[in-house]
Amino acid sequence: MLFPLTIVALVAIVAYQANNIVGRIPSSLGYGVLFHRISFWDLHIGQYDEAPMLNSDHCKVTHEYMGDCEDFHINADGTIYLACADMEDRKHYFPPSNRHNYDQVPNKPIHDKFWLYDPSSDSTTQLTIKFKEGSDMDYVSHGFNVLEQEDGVRKIFAINHKHDGSVVSVFQHVPGDSYVSHLYDVSDDLLFNPNEVVATGPSSFYFTNDRMFRSGLMRFLEDKAGPWAWSYVGHCTFDVSGDSNDVSTTCSIKAHHFTYANGIAIKDNNVFVDDSIKGTVSVYTYDADDDYNLTFVQEVPIGAALDNIHVSPTTGNLVVACFPKTMATLKRLHSPTKTDLRVDAMAAEVFKGPNGWEARPLYRDDGRYISVMTNANVADGKFYGSGVLENGLLICSI
Template sequence: MGKLVLLAAFGVALSALVGERIIALRNLSLASRELTKNHLPNCRLVKGIEYGSEDLTILEDGLALISTGLKYPGLPCNPDAVGKIVVLNMRSGENPIELKIEGDFDASSFNPHGISVYTDEKDGSRYLFVVNHPHSNSQVDIFKFVEEKNTLLHLKTVKHELLHNVNDIVAVGVDSFYATNDHYFTFEVLKLLELLFSISWCDVVYYSPEEVKSVAGGFPSTNGINISPNKRYLYVSDIMNHRIAVMEIQKDNTLSRVKEVAVGSLCDNIEVDRETGDLWSGCHPNGMKFLIGDLNDPPGSEVIRIQNIHSEEPVVTQVYADDGRVLIGSSVAAPYKGKLLIGTVYHKTLYCDLN
């Protein structure tokens, strides 16, 4: 009888703990948030991108490189989706063109996630770094972008035990980068427990051919990452805490926390305006809807802009919001000369006028 009482007490305690964690997760995911539409006056869906534009970056000449076709565990995806990189000319707004991949690379298993471009100051060569999940693995592939041929020449694949759940990346050299891990565990069941119990073991990793090391930790999940125009600071999306962390790069490539800015949403990738230094992010206004992925009650989209992030009073502005009827699950937003390009994890891409 004593054992039964103990088991019953344990069951009650466990149920109470799980219930408390579910309530906490609902709060963290903003499950009760109702979104008010905030549309821009002149937007159109980009033809030719049907299966997501999880990350994108716009080069100085107006060419937007976009990753599409991501298949991510637990999220809706079309079996016909093919992982690829496309280029869209922001100046002309023409339909995107797929970049052909050349070199020793398995394009059939390409599953692109976060991306970053590094321009070599010596000769102007541009290198595209892509977080890739072939066969549910985690690696970074480095390509040379050959614009005149609309091709990507595969140069290198980077794998390392510290790069176990890579989400996003920012290149800081022709073969060096910082990357975020959005989970600590690699098994899907443990990932769910990690989320449920808010285990803060995620980190930022620095990679170069000479060294690989964890340089900042203590996050429940690290998502988008990008660098300031002066190359002194990194910005990291502490997505589950609804904050953007400002990190200063040290001489040994480690990171020190400077400040955190609350954004009121679950912000995904981060793009930085090279002229103003403003941060732009595609965000998930209701993370629970995003995790459930019910297309009959679709997760919405939100674009957040942060101005003067290094000042005493950064300005956080909602630039765009939709309830999912136009755009589902925004993950990135980038401006270019009065235009705005908004990407999604598995849905479409929106091209808007800001003026």
């Protein structure tokens, strides 16, 4: 009896929110995108529950003082940007994990940190954030992406879960400087639960929106009664005018029917989107001259729950962080400060084979290094990993 009542409740509340959500969804989809629930049998997870360890013999976790780093980005020169937080803040307030006790955060506003890691010297630099004059805003880190421009200046597009609503905050970093400058925030009705972002130019980006509800009873029901295939990928373009940096934004949905659209990456003219719950990577082509619309190419089953996905600057392949033991991962996520709960970590490599895109295991450990590893990539013979609940950077020789 509970499940039908849950359906009725979801329908009623989603209908109430229709003006904000359905009105932004292509009319050809109608309400179907909102009430599409997938079967457990459509999930591609659990394949690596008991898989052997792989490439984890020569590893270390270092620079734990940076905090827990949900995402990082490897630059063309091999240096690595990391977005890191303090667990004392995250355990009270982190909307992606449905934690909204902002009033209990010890020091407000929340100022998560950017770090720059140099592998040539195994050293880090904290990049101070210079917020806009007169701004006393939060930076609550999640996914981010770096656009390396022709003049050498780097634009950082960062998901920012501010206490008054999530945005994409755009920062600027000049290599050699010890700070990043906050330029402006990009907001839109479709950016209400953003997870990851990837730039398509200095004033445009794709993003993933992983949940339909941010908090409250409906978020609880969404998590417990799913999986629901109403997560999506959107694209935004924005214009900045005047000295005040007023931002006008146009966003639209480009792909839909994900259970949990999480990581997103671009390689050549392909866009890769991983679905955390379904355990697949969807491959698209995109057309910048056609409003960045996406054309579906292929779905690649990975065999495990997924998180961030990145292009390796060395191999050119995609690397996606995986959770081989789903239930253990969920238990750890619900107990963020219980560091004794160790969860196996894994990464997979997505590559172009003779018959299309394929996937293979790249890394596996028993949780001794980074438990709940949300991010992974390889560069110059090194495997790197980090996590939303664990301090430091994992470095392995492979």
